[in-house]
Amino acid sequence: MPIVRSAGKLISAHYDGSIRPYLSLLADIDIPIIEAFTPPPMGDLTVAEAKAAWPDKVIWVNFPGSLYLEPAEHIEAYTLELLRTGAPGGRLVLGCTEDFPVDQFEKTFSAMGRALATYEGRAW
Numbered sequence: 001m002p003i004v005r006s007a008g009k010l011i012s013a014h015y016d017g018s019i020r021p022y023l024s025l026l027a028d029i030d031i032p033i034i035e036a037f038t039p040p041p042m043g044d045l046t047v048a049e050a051k052a053a054w055p056d057k058v059i060w061v062n063f064p065g066s067l068y069l070e071p072a073e074h075i076e077a078y079t080l081e082l083l084r085t086g087a088p089g090g091r092l093v094l095g096c097t098e099d100f101p102v103d104q105f106e107k108t109f110s111a112m113g114r115a116l117a118t119y120e121g122r123a124w
Helices: 002-006 020-028 047-053 065-069 072-086 102-119
Strands: 012-014 033-037 058-062 092-095
Touching (some): 065 102, 072 092
Parallel strands (some): 012 033, 033 058
């Protein structure tokens, strides 16, 4: 890590799925970004819990792939709640590291966009 950091680089580690058993171990490692962090319903740890356990780490969320098949209203509500509970204090990146059904792309990402706009207090 010192060599990587001296070159101005950041390291991320890919942890998705059930990671609660590694909560304290991940707190102790010198990796600044936990990438592909998957909150419930697919994972077993909320973003708020992860941020509390890892106060010096960025949480790069993998939006749960099981939600792509849900109605747009559910995706929007889930995203808004994720932002309300996980975004305060920064250290949050919202992404998609799942393979997802292409026919669900517009519905899913439009719903996520509406939630982001609502969270930011902007009209969609």
